[in-house]
Amino acid sequence: MTQALYAAQDRQHLAATGALNRRAAVASVSAALLLGLLKGYALWATGSIAMLGSLADTALDLVASLVTLVAVHVAAQPADAHHRFGHGKAEALAALFQVSLISVAAIAIIARSVDRLQGGAAPEGLGTGVGVSLAAMAVTLALLAYQRRIIRRTGSVAIQADNVHYQSDLLLNGAVIAALLLDIVAGLRGADALFGIAIGLWLGWGAWRASTQAIDQLMDREWPLDRRERFLAVASRHPELQGIHDLRTRTAGARDFVQFHVWMDPFMPLSHAHRVMDEVESRLRLEFPGVEILIHPDPVGHVDKGDPLTERDARDLVADQKAERRGF
DSSP states (O other): OOHHHHHHHHHHHHHHHHHHHHHHHHHHHHHHHHHHHHHHHHHHHHOOHHHHHHHHHHHHHHHHHHHHHHHHHHHTSOOBTTBTTOSTTHHHHHHHHHHHHHHHHHHHHHHHHHHHHHHOOOOOOHHHHHHHHHHHHHHHHHHHHHHHHHHHHHOOHHHHHHHHHHHHHHHHHHHHHHHHIIIIISOOTTHHHHHHHHHHHHHHHHHHHHHHHHHHHHTTOOOOHHHHHHHHHHHTTSTTOOOEEEEEEEEETTEEEEEEEEEEOTTSOHHHHHHHHHHHHHHHHHHSTTOEEEEEEEETTOOOTTOHHHHSBHHHHHHHHHHHHHHO
């Protein structure tokens, strides 16, 4: 299989995942617009701080979803002369933008809730608040189910971050219902404000969680150990490879990149070595579709001195890292 065919397959894979991600982003924008209108009306009718927190989260979801829509479009563009590894990291940048918005909103909601506790005002309009929250939960559940289908097929970090936000919506809407019932029906003054504080803290926690994966991609964090171990097991099956070292892996958006060196017979003709590299790459692409692979052949025993991560056999290095993880 030629490199031209590999490149064509990569372009097709990128276009297909990009189209799926765009559909998920459009669905997210549409849901956020609908939820924003419903919650805006409910806030006007009830004056609930918990509803304000839920509306703020939905407003942020709308902005984040719009940013995600742009990001997944950019990430789906093929590599060009200025971005030889593609544009996948646009998704991670979008996720960090979302995190900054959520963090600001969390602080504002907590501050407003503390002010409500000190002022002692109570929310109104129980029926409207509960009805809107139940409708919002139904819309959110439908969106989450669709997003999960897309994530399973594309692995998009931007859609995953969006999905995390909408998961929090379920809790937020449940909290709004509980706050209104406790404050208005049970007469527990301050419940609405306390739930507002809890929502703000939840948003802050969600922002921290969403940031970790984006930062990992921007910092080129290695694949998980189990995945690297499986990759090495497939690559090592070829009988003419006498070792693998200097394995490097990373992820950018929905795309994965791998490069590694292999030890081979130093007297092997170049044409034969090239054929072996093609065979190894073909096997890996069957097990890891869509991954961009770069293989460098070295004569047996050759290493670039000075870096223990490049000198050691990659399988031994991964095994040691797994042992260290079990030790902790």
